[in-house]
Amino acid sequence: MIAERLTPFRDHLAVERGMSPRTVGAYLRDVHAYLATAVELGLLEPEGSDGGWNGLEQGKDLIRTHLAGMRRRGCQPATIDRALAAIRTFYRFLQLTGQVAEIPGRLVESRGGRRRKLPHDLPVETMAALLDLPDRTSHRGRRDRAILEVIYGLGLRLSEAVGLDLGALEWSGARLRVTGKGNRQRILPLDGLAAAALKEYLQGELEGDIWQDLLDGSLGADAASRPVFTGRRDRRIAPRTVQAMVLRYAAELAGLKGVSPHTLRHSFATHLLDGGAGIRIVQDLLGHQHLSTTQIYTHLGRARLREVFDRAHPRAVRAGKPVAEKEEE
Numbered sequence: 001m002i003a004e005r006l007t008p009f010r011d012h013l014a015v016e017r018g019m020s021p022r023t024v025g026a027y028l029r030d031v032h033a034y035l036a037t038a039v040e041l042g043l044l045e046p047e048g049s050d051g052g053w054n055g056l057e058q059g060k061d062l063i064r065t066h067l068a069g070m071r072r073r074g075c076q077p078a079t080i081d082r083a084l085a086a087i088r089t090f091y092r093f094l095q096l097t098g099q100v101a102e103i104p105g106r107l108v109e110s111r112g113g114r115r116r117k118l119p120h121d122l123p124v125e126t127m128a129a130l131l132d133l134p135d136r137t138s139h140r141g142r143r144d145r146a147i148l149e150v151i152y153g154l155g156l157r158l159s160e161a162v163g164l165d166l167g168a169l170e171w172s173g174a175r176l177r178v179t180g181k182g183n184r185q186r187i188l189p190l191d192g193l194a195a196a197a198l199k200e201y202l203q204g205e206l207e208g209d210i211w212q213d214l215l216d217g218s219l220g221a222d223a224a225s226r227p228v229f230t231g232r233r234d235r236r237i238a239p240r241t242v243q244a245m246v247l248r249y250a251a252e253l254a255g256l257k258g259v260s261p262h263t264l265r266h267s268f269a270t271h272l273l274d275g276g277a278g279i280r281i282v283q284d285l286l287g288h289q290h291l292s293t294t295q296i297y298t299h300l301g302r303a304r305l306r307e308v309f310d311r312a313h314p315r316a317v318r319a320g321k322p323v324a325e326k327e328e329e
Contacts, residue, residue: 002035002044012093018182030086037066053099056091063087120258121267127152130259131193133249139204144245146201147229147237151261153194154178155268155286158239158261166210167224169198172217180287188285202228269294
């Protein structure tokens with residue numbers, strides 16, 4: 001079956017490319033759907049066949065047909081974009097392993113007129129008010145505040161925050177070791193309000209000897225593997241719990257909607273750039289493999305400049321209409 005024949009590709013993604021299980025699963029689904037289109041068009045043998053991939057060498061037209069079908073079904077541009085990335089990766093794998101002679105053409109350049117969505121962020125004042133909402137007199141409030149401060153203060157992904165272990169904390173060096181996408185590690189500075197909130201939470205969370213070992217950098221293996229943030233029954237906090245927590249606090253703050261942990265990460269990057277940080281520094285802090293991923297925040301900055309210009313300059317365009325010129329008297 002085709003799904004079974006994709007096993008080497010799955011191993012390639014997971015082992016050689018170092019992709020996360022979630023990304024591997026998404027790529028496999030995208031490629032499987034693409035191959036199903038090839039079967040429907042008679043370019044590949046049905047599922048039960050052990051035939052090769054020769055029919056895929058007509059890939060350029062096949063890809064266009066497949067992506068057009070996705071558009072007709074109402075798939076979002078980002079979904080189509082990911083599918084194309086998965087298909088490109090699959091063709092490179094087939095060429096690398098000698099299963100196709102060459103990658104067909106340049107595949108497909110257009111991604112269906114995709115307009116890249118600008119990230120949503122919160123103003124500095126709003127973010128400060130959000131971070132102050134948790135009740136620091138309660139254990140849960142101290143935990144919630146530490147989570148918010150760490151995600152915003154260090155620009156962590158949700159998965160990175162909930163995946164933190166005690167062994168990732170280096171108090172003596174004021175550093176935090178984070179494992180991001182593709183198991184890539186980066187070292188982040190652990191200082192300021194994020195460090196203070198984390199320290200306040202953990203001091204009341206950990207047993208005295210574990211807390212002292214953490215400060216001294218002498219945690220044993222068992223303690224080092226314990227989660228930083230816990231939920232029910234002292235188990236590692238679930239991503240959905242953090243998402244619900246952020247939504248709840250945002251709703252308390254003037255009824256804000258659509259705020260997620262990723263909003264905090266976006267705000268971290270935007271506020272750094274607005275404060276004069278270089279884009280390469282922000283790229284390293286966010287753990288982006290490619291600079292183009294980080295450059296979306298410079299687009300956001302330009303959009304803000306345009307908004308201020310249109311609102312403030314007497315010769316600008318406001319609400320789509322040019323400001324009327326006064327006639328000379």
